[in-house]
Amino acid sequence: MVNDILIEAKDLSVYFPVTKGIIRQRRIAEIKAVDAVSFFIRRGETLGLVGESGCGKTTLGRTLMQLIRPSSGEVFFEGENLCRLKEDELRPIRQRMQIIFQDPFDSLDPRMSAGEIVAEPLRVHQKIKGKRLREQVGELFKVVGLDPAMSGRYPHQFSGGQRQRLGIARAIAIRPKFIVCDEPISALDVSIQAQIINLLEDLQTEFNLTYLFIAHDLSVVRHISHRVAVMYLGKIVEIADRDALYRSAKHPYTIALLSAVPIPDPYVESTRERIILKGEPPSPMALPPGCNFHPRCPIGVEVCQREIPLLREVEENHWVACHLV
Ligand SMILES: Nc1ncnc2c1ncn2[C@@H]1O[C@H](COP(=O)(O)OP(=O)(O)O)[C@@H](O)[C@H]1O
Ligand SMILES: [Mg+2]
Numbered sequence: 001m002v003n004d005i006l007i008e009a010k011d012l013s014v015y016f017p018v019t020k021g022i023i024r025q026r027r028i029a030e031i032k033a034v035d036a037v038s039f040f041i042r043r044g045e046t047l048g049l050v051g052e053s054g055c056g057k058t059t060l061g062r063t064l065m066q067l068i069r070p071s072s073g074e075v076f077f078e079g080e081n082l083c084r085l086k087e088d089e090l091r092p093i094r095q096r097m098q099i100i101f102q103d104p105f106d107s108l109d110p111r112m113s114a115g116e117i118v119a120e121p122l123r124v125h126q127k128i129k130g131k132r133l134r135e136q137v138g139e140l141f142k143v144v145g146l147d148p149a150m151s152g153r154y155p156h157q158f159s160g161g162q163r164q165r166l167g168i169a170r171a172i173a174i175r176p177k178f179i180v181c182d183e184p185i186s187a188l189d190v191s192i193q194a195q196i197i198n199l200l201e202d203l204q205t206e207f208n209l210t211y212l213f214i215a216h217d218l219s220v221v222r223h224i225s226h227r228v229a230v231m232y233l234g235k236i237v238e239i240a241d242r243d244a245l246y247r248s249a250k251h252p253y254t255i256a257l258l259s260a261v262p263i264p265d266p267y268v269e270s271t272r273e274r275i276i277l278k279g280e281p282p283s284p285m286a287l288p289p290g291c292n293f294h295p296r297c298p299i300g301v302e303v304c305q306r307e308i309p310l311l312r313e314v315e316e317n318h319w320v321a322c323h324l325v
Contacts, residue, residue: 006045006177006210007064008038008039009039009040009063009064010074011072011074012063012072013073014034014060014071015030017029018030032287034056035235037234037235045227046204047228047229048221048227048229049212049215049228054284057214061212061214062180065097080093098176099179099180100171100179100182102182102187105155108166112155113151125174143203161189172207172209175207177208178209179210200213211224217257217260219262226241227241227242228245230251230253230257232292232293235292251325252299253277260274277298288305301324307323
């Protein structure tokens with residue numbers, strides 16, 4: 001089914017309190033890490049999520065999995081509202097959602113062998129043991145392109161790319177449906193990045209996986225994404241089918257990001273005009289009134305300083321939050 005939605009966020013917000021004082025903590029401000037975000041991901045689809053560091057990508061990914069509970073709004077997974085569920089009710093659902101981290105070094109226990117790392121979810125959640133466990137672990141090693149003979153080694157004995165493969169093997173061990181890939185190739189050599197992307201694509205086809213693929217630049221998600229969402233200071237400012245976004249981006253922020261992406265054509269590349277955004281993004285603790293982007297926007301007008309633009313469908317499946325589009 002083309003329109004079969006696996007996961008959906010409705011008006012999702014995550015505010016982190018900023019406190020002062022050691023003994024009696026006072027709440028002095030709020031960081032709006034994710035601010036009234038709505039979107040969905042279809043079954044078997046990859047949604048690329050792009051934005052500068054600190055714009056809320058990781059928080060959004062973790063909130064979809066309910067590793068962070070939202071301040072308001074809802075997350076529907078296979079039609080069920082996860083925000084209403086208690087921790088023990090969430091446990092079986094969390095097994096269907098996994099996360100792959102930027103640096104698996106931080107997420108893989110250094111004292112466990114590679115084999116134990118991949119075996120753990122099978123042992124704990126599916127009570128598999130003995131010969132069957134060893135066979136399944138060996139199978140998973142092969143599926144992610146690792147030699148099962150390496151299962152006695154420890155994470156520090158693997159290269160960065162191999163470690164990421166190990167993290168992927170662990171993530172897919174209990175056959176999840178949805179995987180948040182949180183900048184999974186940002187820490188890898190360029191030569192290895194394409195291999196990991198290809199592996200993720202192969203696994204998606206083989207296991208009918210759905211991905212939220214997070215990256216901080218648009219060139220990384222181009223190949224793997226079916227649709228792309230662009231985030232700026234806690235909000236999705238544009239979301240569209242991949243080709244529509246790269247061919248005819250509409251939000252001035254997306255256009256600026258795209259102008260920084262190298263184009264694999266020498267003529268186009270020589271005439272490419274880079275748009276340099278003024279200044280840094282404002283602090284998420286003190287957002288400007290109106291559109292979050294207006295202080296840096298090259299085309300902003302008066303209304304942008306006053307009114308928050310809503311995400312609107314301006315062409316079929318192409319949503320933009322800008323007063324001027
Ligand atoms: N646990 C937390 N407590 C307080 N602030 C946080 C926490 N996690 C993230 N933040 C803040 O929320 C904002 C978004 O962070 P994050 O989701 O990590 O962004 P990204 O992944 O896009 O770099 C940042 O300003 C960050 O400092
Ligand atoms: Mg992050």
